[in-house]
Amino acid sequence: MRAPLAEITTSRDGDRAVVRVRGEIDMSNGDQFTAAVHDAAAQGAAAQDAGPPARTVVVDLSSTTYFASAGLAALVSGANRCAADGVVFQVVAPPRSAPRRVVELTRLHEVFPVLDALPDSTTGPRAAAEHGLR
Numbered sequence: 001m002r003a004p005l006a007e008i009t010t011s012r013d014g015d016r017a018v019v020r021v022r023g024e025i026d027m028s029n030g031d032q033f034t035a036a037v038h039d040a041a042a043q044g045a046a047a048q049d050a051g052p053p054a055r056t057v058v059v060d061l062s063s064t065t066y067f068a069s070a071g072l073a074a075l076v077s078g079a080n081r082c083a084a085d086g087v088v089f090q091v092v093a094p095p096r097s098a099p100r101r102v103v104e105l106t107r108l109h110e111v112f113p114v115l116d117a118l119p120d121s122t123t124g125p126r127a128a129a130e131h132g133l134r
Helices: 030-045 069-085 098-105 124-130
Strands: 007-012 016-024 056-067 088-092
Touching: 007 030, 016 030, 016 069, 030 056, 030 069, 056 069, 056 098, 069 088, 069 098
Parallel strands: 016 056, 056 088
Antiparallel strands: 007 016
């Protein structure tokens, strides 16, 4: 049996939902990644048992080693869903990482914010922007 290409987890951190990917995203697991991004976006649209709605969805690609078009499609659809619901959508992709290169090549960094690192939950995304994290 072949090991999965990626570990995809979703968690809540205060008023934000964070989707983390460790490994590779390609067409074999793109649907799983899309579902995780959409689930996080849905947390922003309605209150959950775990607390109030998420006001921000962060997709953390810091530990992603390969990022194909299936991943880009998930980001675009997640960003669109968040925009329709008034939820902030952000992507974390360190400089010179595989996901960052693909996002910049496709110019998606002009569509949604791409941060170098995950903002501290105590300071939030607004403070990260003030400190030049992009």
